[in-house]
Amino acid sequence: MEVIKHYEYLHEIPELGFNEFKTSEYLKTTLKNAGFKIQELDKTGFYTELGSGDEIIGLRADIDALGHIIDNIACAKHTCGHDAHMSMLLCAALKAKEQNIIKNKKIRFIFQPAEELGSGALKMIELGACDNLSAIFGMHIRPIQECPSPKAIASMYYAASAAIKIDIVGKAAHGARPHLGINAIDIGVSIIDLARKIYIDPNKPSSIKATRFICDSGVTNSIPSEATLVFDLRAQHNESMQEMKEKLEKIIVNMANTYDAKINYEYLINIPAAIIDKKLAKICEEVIVDTLGEDNLIKEQFTPGGEDFFFYPIKLGIPSAFMGLGVDCSPGLHHPQMQLNKNALENGVNLWLNLIKKLENLK
Known part of the structure; x- marks a missing residue:
């Protein structure tokens, strides 16, 4: 699967917030080679778009790694799943273009730096990445304890x-x-x-x-x-x-x-804590059922973890939704030995694609 190829490469080049130079370059080069135009923002953040409709909907992935001290050595490492997030959104963009599924609306694929610093979303807003958006969606992999593969969560309520x-x-x-x-x-x-x-x-x-x-x-x-x-x-x-x-x-x-x-x-x-729009949450529920089956839908999950994604609805005043994806992540997020089921990443790609298709048909 293409998503695994991208994931494995990005996993090996972890970089800290606002310094994701190799990561950003890989994503941009892959998209450019597929015919995408890149709107660069600051040093590492950027977005690209598909479609020509008047309504613009944002899909966001974070791209930075975590800082760890392992064996007394400070290092960057992807232990929060951002390598998975950007790989899934990257593949969704590539497949959406290949299948020509975006016609009635414009989808903006946002690749955001520095989520772990809690300031990447604010920087993207400041630089205009979200100008004219009517709504924005996010997704995060989840620990196996709360959402095993192939389940997915329609609404993640972060604290x-x-x-x-x-x-x-x-x-x-x-x-x-x-x-x-x-x-x-x-x-x-x-x-x-x-x-x-x-x-x-x-x-x-x-x-x-x-x-x-x-x-x-x-x-x-x-x-x-x-x-x-x-x-x-x-x-x-x-x-x-x-x-x-x-x-x-x-x-x-x-x-x-x-x-x-x-x-x-x-x-x-x-x-800030999560602000999730009920109408968009319902759309996410339908997408999960269509993609993974009703037995694999978890309607909502509350977590004490934080996520800077929710600056978008608060600062921009637009509706938002945020899904969680089961990938059998263990022992847990931010653990230096965190592992996941790579095969489950294809579920994330399909969720994004089916979400785009559903948004295309909404009036």
């Missing part, structure tokens, strides 16, 4: 995801004279303790937890003056995420005043 970095500046002092200092460890521990007491409506899943705490004076008898904290925040609803962030920010300000310290914070990641 809002944020990472906040907090820099604490206190005052150094000798361990024998703590009253002369402002202990950055004490401040960090207080922030962590109070953050654990942030309560959000339990009917709306959410979590907040410290994931990094760096503080070291260099010796055992000196009070450290500086520390860095990182929190990971998750919420199934955007309103819950906003409430959680506001409460954490209030804690940070109060602790700065309580300890007479300087505390700065910034959001490293700030991704």
